[in-house]
Amino acid sequence: MPKEEGFVLSNLRLAELVAIVNANKPFFDDFLVYLRESGYVSIRSFIAEESDKKAIAVITGFLDRASPVALLDGVGRPYDNSLGRWYFLAWLLRDAPAQRLRPLVDGVPGGTMQAKRAYLLNEVRKFVGPLFPAEDSWSWAAVSEVMLARLEGSRRSLKGTLFEAIVRRSLKAVLDENHIDLTISPGEVRILDETYDVQVSGPSRSILIPIKTRETMGGGHAMLFTRDIHKAIAVAEGNGYQCLPVVIAESWGGDLKSLTCDNYIYIKVNPNQVTILEPLLAARFRELVPFFRELETR
Numbered sequence: 321m322p323k324e325e326g327f328v329l330s331n332l333r334l335a336e337l338v339a340i341v342n343a344n345k346p347f348f349d350d351f352l353v354y355l356r357e358s359g360y361v362s363i364r365s366f367i368a369e370e371s372d373k374k375a376i377a378v379i380t381g382f383l384d385r386a387s388p389v390a391l392l393d394g395v396g397r398p399y400d401n402s403l404g405r406w407y408f409l410a411w412l413l414r415d416a417p418a419q420r421l422r423p424l425v426d427g428v429p430g431g432t433m434q435a436k437r438a439y440l441l442n443e444v445r446k447f448v449g450p451l452f453p454a455e456d457s458w459s460w461a462a463v464s465e466v467m468l469a470r471l472e473g474s475r476r477s478l479k480g481t482l483f484e485a486i487v488r489r490s491l492k493a494v495l496d497e498n499h500i501d502l503t504i505s506p507g508e509v510r511i512l513d514e515t516y517d518v519q520v521s522g523p524s525r526s527i528l529i530p531i532k533t534r535e536t537m538g539g540g541h542a543m544l545f546t547r548d549i550h551k552a553i554a555v556a557e558g559n560g561y562q563c564l565p566v567v568i569a570e571s572w573g574g575d576l577k578s579l580t581c582d583n584y585i586y587i588k589v590n591p592n593q594v595t596i597l598e599p600l601l602a603a604r605f606r607e608l609v610p611f612f613r614e615l616e617t618r
Contacts, residue, residue, distance in 0.1 A: 340396050341468050348460055350389045354382055363458035367449045380438040394471040406437050411470050413444045483531050484517045486598050494605040500612050514555040522615040527564050528556040533591040534569035553581045583611055
């Protein structure tokens, strides 16, 4: 397919998410093996279990199950075994483990966290079962669609921390190789109502680095994206900081010359292309070595 200048036709985020979901198929298959070992011929037959005691025992056994198969999160990293099993069962039952179920866990019966989770999942099972009576609703095709939606939601927050880590790692490598002694903050910094992903501090001055990423190109959100960059710069410099915005967007049409800061980094890459991003970022930081040396000597 030809690529028109200025247009990004491939939905790389979706392609990555589908690849992750497909990589989670062995986890689903391991769940089926476990159910058969527990006496059920299918997921639907387990969902229809009439005995609370037996269903809770099966859920508890799966939460405690040890196997070499891991569940991957929205950026392809394996969840902790226990957390992954809790997430998987909640997704299977069409629920949100972190946003909706987690606040409910503390108020349900059970002497341990695992017991509370099992009790709550069983209650959800009994509610959801009659809503999805068809066998096909519990097939891999159906469950994978649910998983895709859940992983897409988690990916947004995970990608934010991923980019922060990449920026910190790349910046530290460049500072170390040039023997520049500056302090890089371990976490975010908040100035008024603005959050900056990284702060770099010298003897008397600091740089605030907001990381702005964008996958799509059109609509009102594009204007908001550009406005967010301008606001981050204005708030930083209005409070005595220098600002070094890092913009990662293949299709952003903003006017770089309009940015009211001395330095910025714009990498024209889709933020889903993480593997090629880090070397490009390091190269841009190397171009700014004189800027960092100035901060070190002030």
